[in-house]
Structure formats: C-alpha cells, structure tokens
Amino acid sequence: MYVKLIAHTPEPDRVVAAAAKLCYSASSAVEIFDGLTTENCAKFLQILQKSGHMSPFEHANFTFAIDGISRVTSHQLVRHRMASFSQQSQRYVGMEENECILPPSLDKIEGAKVIFTKQIESAKEAYNKLVALGIPKEDARFVLPHGGLTRIVVTMNARELHHFFSLRICHRAQWEIQSLATAMLKEVKKVAPLLFSKAGPSCISKGKCEEARPCGKPIGPDEL
Amino acid sequence: MYVKLIAHTPEPDRVVAAAAKLCYSASSAVEIFDGLTTENCAKFLQILQKSGHMSPFEHANFTFAIDGISRVTSHQLVRHRMASFSQQSQRYVGMEENECILPPSLDKIEGAKVIFTKQIESAKEAYNKLVALGIPKEDARFVLPHGGLTRIVVTMNARELHHFFSLRICHRAQWEIQSLATAMLKEVKKVAPLLFSKAGPSCISKGKCEEARPCGKPIGPDEL
C-alpha cells in the first residue's frame, strides 16, 4: 500500500479558522485571515470541535494518490459519498500483471497461504487466456479476485476525513481499510496538525469508546 | 438479474408537479396538489424537462430490490453518490454457494466458457477450503471473483434516476449495468409514466446522440 498526499488547500488550519470566525465577526474574511496567529487558530479550532460546529472544516481539502489497495477496500472507500474519486478502470487497463493483497490471517493457519496464492495465480492465468482468446478486458475481469490491486485518487475535505477516520481507524473496521485510513491520517497531520489533532475513532476523539460492541483495545493518545 | 421496485413516493407525477408549481404560484402546496389534473400534470412536467428545471424531480423517490448482479456492476452502481444503498456484506454473510455472472461474450468464442467456469468453480472451492480451515469470511472473500453475485437495495430520486438512465442505458455503458438500468426504467415507468417519459440516453431524451464517440445504433423511441 502506498498513500501520498499529492495536493491540499494551502494553510488548511488557518483557512478553516478564518471561515469559522467569519460567522461570529463583523470583520471581513480577508481581515480575519490576515489577523489570525497560530495560537488563535489552535484555540478557535478546539472550540469548534468541542461544540461540534464542524461545517467550517469543509473548506480544507486533501487529495491523495493511493496505490496497491485491494478492490475489497476500494469498494468500501467509494461508499463515502462526500468525496471525489478517480479509479483505475478495468474496462480500459489490462490486468495481465495484477497482483493481489495477502490477508495477514493466512500466516496464522497452516496451509491457507498455499491455497490462496495458487487460486490467485490461476485467476491471473485464466484472465490472460481469456484476453488472448479475444474476450474483452471488461468481461475477462469477471474472473479476477476481489483481493486484486487497484489505484485511486481521492479528495476529501477535513470534515469528511474526520468522519472517515472515526469509522475506519476503529479496530472494528476491516483491517485493510484501517491501515489505509491510518496512513491517510498520518499524511494530513503533517500539513494540518491542528485540524486533525483529535481525529480518529471515539476512543481518540472523545476519550472513550462509543461503539455498541467495543473491541476492548482502545487506541492510546500517542498511537496515531 | 432480478429488479423489483419495492417502494416509492405515492403519486410521484403529481407530487413533483405540485412542488414545481409552488415556485411560481401564490397558492399553498396543498391547494396546488389537490387542484392538479392529469392533463395539467403532464403539461407541466414537460415544461420542466424542456427547460432543464429538474430540481422538483427530487421529491419523488424510488426504492429497488436488486438481486443477482455481479460485484462488477454493484461497484459501478454505488459510484452514484446521490443515492442510498444497503448491500449484502461479504464480511458477515457466507459466500459458500455464491454464483457468478457469465458475460455473453463467452458464447461467441470457442473455449472461453470452459476456462471461465472452471476458474469460477475453483474460486468457490478455494473460498470454502479457506473458511473450513478457519480463515475469516472477510479474508477468504479476497479470492472470490468480481463476477460473483450480490444483492443490494437502492433508493434514488427521479432527478438522479434521469441522470443514471442517461449514462447507463447508453450503448457505450458496460453491458450488465445497461441491463440493470433498463430494468429499473421499466419498473418506474409503470408508476410514474409522466416523470420518465423522456428518460434515457441523449438519443432518447434529446432525440440525438451527444456522446463524444457515438455507438452508431441510437435507441428508438419505442424501444424502452
């Protein structure tokens, strides 16, 4: 899995703080923006998060290039509708060399990995044979496994990212999207440390688990 | 493939016409609703579509139960973000008996179907062996083919359906989602004939193809 933040709103912490401050101020957005210090920003963003006034977080956008996740995971990812996606097409791009994600559970049970990899290999062979016979790529892909790799460009704003992190970093989420979401959070924390200081599942954001069926292993404040 | 309209806004044609009429009228919505004849409705809905004033179409909603489409197609379907989806989970539901869609192109090339069905069979066996060994369902599914069947409940409003039909009934769309969209259009035409009288790709809705690369076989007015 490869996750890189390829573009984002410049100075995301300040853009959000300025937009939010506009709601309660007689000054113009530009005056507010120019007058904001880092300390003011931090304080103001904390108040917004505490009071659940998250709409100003929408003004900061983040674009990720994601490589080497399975289609199992991209299918979950694109269910987040407040986001923009451009995904590699299996109608137009040949999958002759397509690799597959190996779930970690395969290493824990004797014999599982052999069955899995043999099956994956045979799917690739069948795909290649079908394409060689003249079956269109868009039909040959019907035999490809869900675990096969895909590439996708994703843009989400900071509000939706908070929502995404709250659901998908949680230990109850599927393991691969947990890794993806954690890698995305690491990327955005580098450029917007204030916006995402409290981002994560409820064990992080609220300090206590709000899941109906807790995992019993809450994430510590320094783990993310 | 099985497509059934399981619920919808009652009297969808009239609800949309009444909402639209409200924008231009000094009367209340309820008065307008009660005063609308079928002729008025038809005339008014035509004007709306001709002038591109489609927002009132959002007030009519349609819920479909869809069975027996491939995950190739459900993946395209859920990319329509102005819609609501509940899809059968492969984390929680066992796929021991999961069948697969056979693309029609397999019948046109000697030898293709044997390769395809053998591969599908072997994927099912591998899945069952992995689950029997103790691999979680959510990991065993990584070997399942994209062509495997899924079930999904979908709700879209009439505006989004118009958009969906314009893209997905077009001959340039992938063949399986073409069938799905055509089946959905048949269902909604039964209960909202006025709302969907002109629905379809541009060869239907505009009377001429607007695709950058036309298919050369426009759909006739009586085909849908």
Next chain:
Amino acid sequence: MYVKLIAHTPEPDRVVAAAAKLCYSASSAVEIFDGLTTENCAKFLQILQKSGHMSPFEHANFTFAIDGISRVTSHQLVRHRMASFSQQSQRYVGMEENECILPPSLDKIEGAKVIFTKQIESAKEAYNKLVALGIPKEDARFVLPHGGLTRIVVTMNARELHHFFSLRICHRAQWEIQSLATAMLKEVKKVAPLLFSKAGPSCISKGKCEEARPCGKPIGPDEL
C-alpha cells in the same frame, strides 16, 4: 405556520428494516420484506440506532408542505444539503399581500411590537409603490423584511431528518425553526413511529445533553 406531510415512502419502518437486514442475510430483499413482523422491525431498528448504523434510514423519504414560515427560517432550512427543496419564488410571485412573522419576544417588551409592525407595514407599502412604478418584482423585494412569509416543499430521508431534529429541536436552536422541526417530527411520528421513536436533540436521543453550552432545560421523554 402550517406543516403537512404530503407524501412519504409507504411502510417506512419496514422498508428501512428490510434494507438493513439484507446486509447481514443470505435471503433476498423481497423475502426479508415479506417475512418482517412489527416486533422484528422494532427490535431491529433499535439495534441499528444503538450501533449508529444509520445508512438504511435513508431508504425512507418524507415530503412536507410548509406554509407561513419566515425567510429567516427557510434560509436556515435550506442549509441542510441532504434534502430537496422547492420554494416560492420572489422573482415570479408578487409579494403585495405578504405577511410577516412576529417574534414572541415582542410581547415581552413594552413598545417593541409597535415599532416592529409599523416597520413591516411600511416595507409592504414601499414594495407596492416600487412595483407600481415599474420596478421588477425581483428588485422591489430587496426592501421586504426577512420576517416575511414563504412557502416551501421539502423532502428529507429519515437519516437526514434524525440529524435535522437533533440540531433544530434543541433549545439552543433559533425559536422558529425549533417550532418547525417539532411540527415535522410530530408528522413523521404518525406514519413511522419506530423510525423516529428516539429522534430529537441529545437530551432525547442519548438521554443526556451533549451540547458544549447546555440550555439547562432538557426535553423530557414525553414532551415530543
């Protein structure tokens, strides 16, 4: 203020429960729908709400005719983006007889109501004079007061309604939209008692206030 539910998904409780059950079941949506008893429904919807799995609530849609709210309130209402609106146009509909909402606070302070009503009356006169002179309606309306009445048709699904009720029935919301939201909740409870049994601000839905600055007067379980 006049609020009437003019259309909704039939059997909303069952549609949502069936869609949700599909995610975890090997049966088809139609089988599930037909097999659901009221008891099963109630139990299942409770689990969904407790676990925060609210997406199936999107399959039930509700359309309201709303008359006699101020533009102050319609402006807040249309900020809910997961909804569909058709509002009476001030470009096309004459406002010669437009009435105005009188805030209750006017009754508590001597002299306030006179100032208010005189001002409202003078705005109507100015509007009428401008229109009589030939100023287009769309320009004459610039003098009309924010408190002036409007009409709007609104469609929201049950998930968005839950969100709307949680924010807008809260005592910290503006008083007119509080009344509107409360009236809308009363309407939907008649046809979907299970879906909305726990709807409202956090004092109702969670049993305790989650506002940063509580009002100190939580709403009792039987008040809504």
Next chain:
Amino acid sequence: MYVKLIAHTPEPDRVVAAAAKLCYSASSAVEIFDGLTTENCAKFLQILQKSGHMSPFEHANFTFAIDGISRVTSHQLVRHRMASFSQQSQRYVGMEENECILPPSLDKIEGAKVIFTKQIESAKEAYNKLVALGIPKEDARFVLPHGGLTRIVVTMNARELHHFFSLRICHRAQWEIQSLATAMLKEVKKVAPLLFSKAGPSCISKGKCEEARPCGKPIGPDEL
C-alpha cells in the same frame, strides 16, 4: 461586491489531468503527475470536457471570500448543495451599520430610488430601536431588508463551479448573482486557465444557447 480567491488546490489543472489520466493508465498517480507537461494537460482536459467526463474536475477546490452581496443573492448561492459555506450570522453579529444593495433598475425610474433608500433607512432605524429596547438581535433582524449585505466564505470544486457558472452567468439569471458568478470566474481563470477555458452558460461552453427561452444576447467568446 468584493470577491477574492483566498485558497485553492495548488496546480489545479495538473491535479485534475493526473487524476483523470489514472483511470486509463497502468502507471501510478504520482508517475502520471510528474510526467504531465502543460501541453499534455491542455489536450487531456479538452478531451474530458468534450466527452462530458467531468468527475476528475472535482479534485480541484477553490475557496472564495465574498463581501458585500445581498441576502437575496446569498440565499440563491447556498442552494448549490455541492459546496461548503460559512456565512456571517445575524443571530450573533449586530447589524446596526448594515448597508443595502441598490438594484440598478432604481436608476431607470424616476422616484424609485427615494422610496427605496428611505425604506432601507427606516428598517435600520427600527432594528436599532428594537435592539436598544432589549429585543434579541436574532429577532430584531426580522425587520431587516433582503437587500442587506452579508459576508460568506464559499468552497466549490471545479466541477460544481462549471455547473454554477453555466446557470448563474447566463443572462436569464438574477443580475446580482450574474455579477458574483462572473467575478468568481475571473478569479479562478487566473489560477486554472485550462480548467475553466470553456466555463460559462451554454452560449460559451457549447457555442449555442440551450435555454428554453433564450435571452437573445449570447455572450461572446472574449467577453468573460
């Protein structure tokens, strides 16, 4: 009216082109991004627009500070739901000095401006009196005119901006939002000339009017 682009996705033309190219390529997003020349970009973005494949345009976001528009216009603006807004609150910010937009039509009819400005002045006085008496700001504003000024921060992506420009720069749109949309287009053209080269109403984007009732004065290619 004051419109300033305060933040945007850096290199918006290239981000969109790279995301779009990913769909049809076996290379990674980062490789594609680094390999794109300005010529390639221009060519590729033209193909996208011609074929109506607009979803990659969503990856480029633009944040505007807007000052000095009327509430008439902000009400139209916030109806665009694929966008993010932070607007100055009339519940929390005092409107003692609030100015009002004067529609140009007032200059064309003798006597109109006097009626208008007198009315606006009297609204301000009534507001100030009510606030002085102790009426809450959120209630006193009910007498304020729709033409009164507001401030708003808006974020839209390039796809929604194309949609917004197509509707709102058109001569059939209300005049104030026409000016606003035109000013916004000027701002984004400075930083994303390729993305917006064809943006505007159908007279610009398609080279011919597609309105049901054309204005008769199509905008020339060099006017925007």
